Amino acid sequence: MAKIADEKHAMEDKKIENISDDLDEVDKVATCSVEEETAVEGSGREEGRPHISFKTKMAVLALIMMFESYLFTLIMPAAVLAYINAELGPDPRYPWITVTWNLGAAIIVTVGGRLADIFGRRWFLITGAVSAAVGALVGATGQSIPQMIVAGVLFGFGGGFQEMCFACAQELVPNRYRFATLGVMIFANHISSFGPLLAYVFVEYSGIGWRACYWWCFGWEVATAIMLWVFYRPPTFNTMHEDDGKSKWQLVKELDHVGLWLFTAACLLLLLGLNWGGVSYPWNSSHVIAPIVVSLVCFIALACWEVYANLKYPILPPALFKKWREFSSLLVVCFVAGMLYYSMNVLWPRQSTLLFLNSTDTIIRGVYANMVSFGTIIAGWYCIGVMPWVGHERWQVVGFMTAQTALIGSMASIGIDNKVQAIATVVAVAACNLPPSPLSFGMVSLGLDDQRDIGVAVGLISTFRLIGGAVATSIYVSIYTSRYATSIVPTLQRNIVESGFKGQFHMLLTATTTNTPAAYAKVPGINEQTVQAAMLAVKEAYVGAFRVVYLVAIAFGVCAIASALSTRSVKKSNKSNERAVVLETERETGKV
Structure with missing residues (x-):
């Protein structure tokens, strides 16, 4: 009887063990199902809105x-x-x-x-x-x-x-x-x-x-x-x-605190030097060179401090910059995008006024000044109607940077009689320039390991875009002013050969500085044919100057394209229903 009882207990233990194994298997299947469901929800395809x-x-x-x-x-x-x-x-x-x-x-x-x-x-x-x-x-x-x-x-x-x-x-x-x-x-x-x-x-x-x-x-x-x-x-x-x-x-x-002051000093000195150069002081003066050199030293010191100091709250978290595809490459993209955008806001009003705008009508001047903004309006429609829904953010950025680089290059072919081409191209450049910024903001924020760094991460994107604009404005203005200065003399001499001008050339050259009928009227021995020839010479000299600027801009655009290619689109699993923060007013009412 004892043997039979032992066998019976053994069979019951075997059944319990089998049941336990079955429960473990069910738990594994349930866990896998939950993980699969979570993955689907993270993809944003089947999760409830x-x-x-x-x-x-x-x-x-x-x-x-x-x-x-x-x-x-x-x-x-x-x-x-x-x-x-x-x-x-x-x-x-x-x-x-x-x-x-x-x-x-x-x-x-x-x-x-x-x-x-x-x-x-x-x-x-x-x-x-x-x-x-x-x-x-x-x-x-x-x-x-x-x-x-x-x-x-x-x-x-x-x-x-x-x-x-x-x-x-x-x-x-x-x-x-x-x-x-x-x-x-x-x-x-x-x-x-x-x-x-x-x-x-x-x-x-x-x-x-x-x-x-x-x-x-x-x-x-x-x-x-x-x-x-x-x-x-x-x-x-x-x-x-x-x-x-x-x-x-x-x-x-x-x-x-050290990083805070180093970052502030570096940015401030760099921007001051760039804005002083060629405007308030010559580029080779100590007023320009010293701030730029000191700013570079501050940036190097800042990088060393942020990496090697044991900081609880670094002003520039080193972990961000180690993520090249999710962060650092986008800084390069936005830096160049800022170079193109802010420089266009400086170059286009000057170029359109010199080459195409002869009217003194204030509203017409406003329309021309608004051309870049017309491009941003077109971009707005893309950003709300296409950008969020197609995904593949990397290729969107690559496409826009390639398009605007090509369009900027085409600006080099614009002459005195190409007003329609110029207007269309400027609007198209602005339309292509804007989307990479919101794309970068979203790519950076959704690629963060810690959402508590979103302020500094997105802030750095904006800082690099603004600094890029300041760098480009300084470089481009310096290029076209120096190029114009070297080409206006031979161009003017060539244009007035058959105009019958009997006055002094240096006085005529001085009048081209303001390039107005009143300025030319003060030049002794001048006639209407000479005035027209001088005005044409100014336009031709500026056409050549702007051509060089746009050709230089192509090089920066190529760098941006290379950086854009090294970025990474946002993972579908990151586009979930999670929220980084909840408003205090929602927390108080419990309606989140």
Whole structure:
């Protein structure tokens, strides 16, 4: 009997073991099923569409308004710069009204982004809107060029914080909607894209002239500050640090103070040197060489410090730069994109005025000044209707960089009689230039290992784009001015041979500097045929000068194409329903 009982117990144990094995198998199958389902959900193909609350939508709208305000402070003062100098000058320092905007924004967008990653974003953005509003008020009531430069400084300081909107908007929405959100923000540029034309309308028809531009900016900035105050409530400092329990003072002490000052000094000195070169001082002067050399030393010291110092919160996380395909290569792409975009904003108004624009009609001048913005409007439609949905971000970037490099090269063939070609090409270049930026913002943010670095990562993209613009503006302006200076003399001599000019050549050459009928009328012995020949010589000399600039730009474009080819499209699994942060107002109500 005992033997039978033992056999019975053994059989029962065997059954239990088999059942246990079956349960383990079921658990494995269930686990695999869950993993497969998660993978499918991550791909964004079968996962249910996440709900975006009204509060989140209003917060994103506040950020869109902030971006529009930021663009108005960038575009409108630049459009009316000559009118400001005519009323409050003449003062050779007047270009610094807009130069200071680039200086401030390029530095603040990265520094502010990193600080916002650590301390929270809300008050930094509100500070940006308030600073820009004060700048607009200073500019609207300005009575001197130095006062207008102060307005530009305030615009740049505020603009740097405001350009953080791309990082702020992305972290509020599900990952799968990040590119769509960026597309909406770019599409909303339809309003600010008419900024240059609107500025000329204010000059022509408003009783206060160019000051109306600053009042317009003031209204936008105030409205933006109110919208941010009411609707934009991202995680507070306490929410962000509820796990580590650190106080603000502890984090201040742990900040990368050395890196902060090295980065600020390096960017500031580089931009100052580039903006002084060929304008305020000769390129071979110590005023230009010294800042650029010291800035390079600061950049090298910064790199060594960030890599080898044991930092808890580095201003430039080394881990980001190690990710070449997801981050560093995109910095190169955006640097060159900035070179092409910002240089076009400088070159095209000059080129169109010299070669094609003979009318003194203010509105016509505004239309020509708006050509680059017309291209951004076209790009906005692409960014909202195509960019988010086709995927393959790498090939989108490669395609756009290739197209704009080819189009920039074609600008070298433009002559005096090619106005239609020039206009069409400029619009097309601008349309191709814009999409790589939102594509880069999304690619960088979705490629991060830690979403808490999104502010500094996206901020660096903006900084490199702005610095690229400053570098290109300096290089290109230097090229076409020096090229023009060497070609105007032989061109003018050749053109006036059969015009019957009996006066002194050097006086005629001096008159070509302003190239106006009034200037030529002061030249003794001149006649109408000589005037026409001199004006044609100026155009021909500039055609050759701009041709060299555009040919040089091709080389930079090729570098960008090579970098774009080394990037990596966003993994489908990264386009999930996850959100980086939740608004405090949603957290309080439990409706996330």
